[in-house]
Amino acid sequence: MDAGQEPQGVAEELQLAIGLLVRHIRMASAGSGVSLSRTSVLKRLDRDGPTTVTELAQAEMIRPQSLNATVSGLLTAGYVERTAHPTDGRRKVIALTERGRRFVRERKEAGHGRLADLIADRLTPAEQRVVAQAVPLLRRLAES
Numbered sequence: 001m002d003a004g005q006e007p008q009g010v011a012e013e014l015q016l017a018i019g020l021l022v023r024h025i026r027m028a029s030a031g032s033g034v035s036l037s038r039t040s041v042l043k044r045l046d047r048d049g050p051t052t053v054t055e056l057a058q059a060e061m062i063r064p065q066s067l068n069a070t071v072s073g074l075l076t077a078g079y080v081e082r083t084a085h086p087t088d089g090r091r092k093v094i095a096l097t098e099r100g101r102r103f104v105r106e107r108k109e110a111g112h113g114r115l116a117d118l119i120a121d122r123l124t125p126a127e128q129r130v131v132a133q134a135v136p137l138l139r140r141l142a143e144s
């Protein structure tokens with residue numbers, strides 16, 4: 001990719017590359033029986049801690065009504081628990097259970113392991129440093 005490439009071209013190449021990387025990570029942790037949307041919620045709870053459905057929906061950029069179905073499935077499966085909000089009795093807080101934490105940990109290990117293998121096997125040390133420098137920028141794009 002040319003350093004002077006236009007944002008549209010960079011965006012197109014980046015989207016393709018991210019899609020392929022996600023496919024590699026999914027293959028490494030396939031067979032869990034947990035959908036991608038549920039996995040995303042579990043990972044966010046692991047990263048950000050207990051929260052309400054409304055706050056979680058905002059973070060996941062989906063409607064709270066849509067997230068309610070996801071959370072219900074996770075409750076039924078024993079991955080999350082719902083408790084009373086400490087200051088607002090009308091709201092509930094969603095948190096990972098031990099089973100949910102274990103699932104996230106195992107999923108991360110499988111995905112991280114696969115990605116680490118790809119980085120080590122396919123990139124030179126100099127290229128690995130470039131990727132490491134790009135990670136904070138990619139995170140900023142994803143979280144904005």
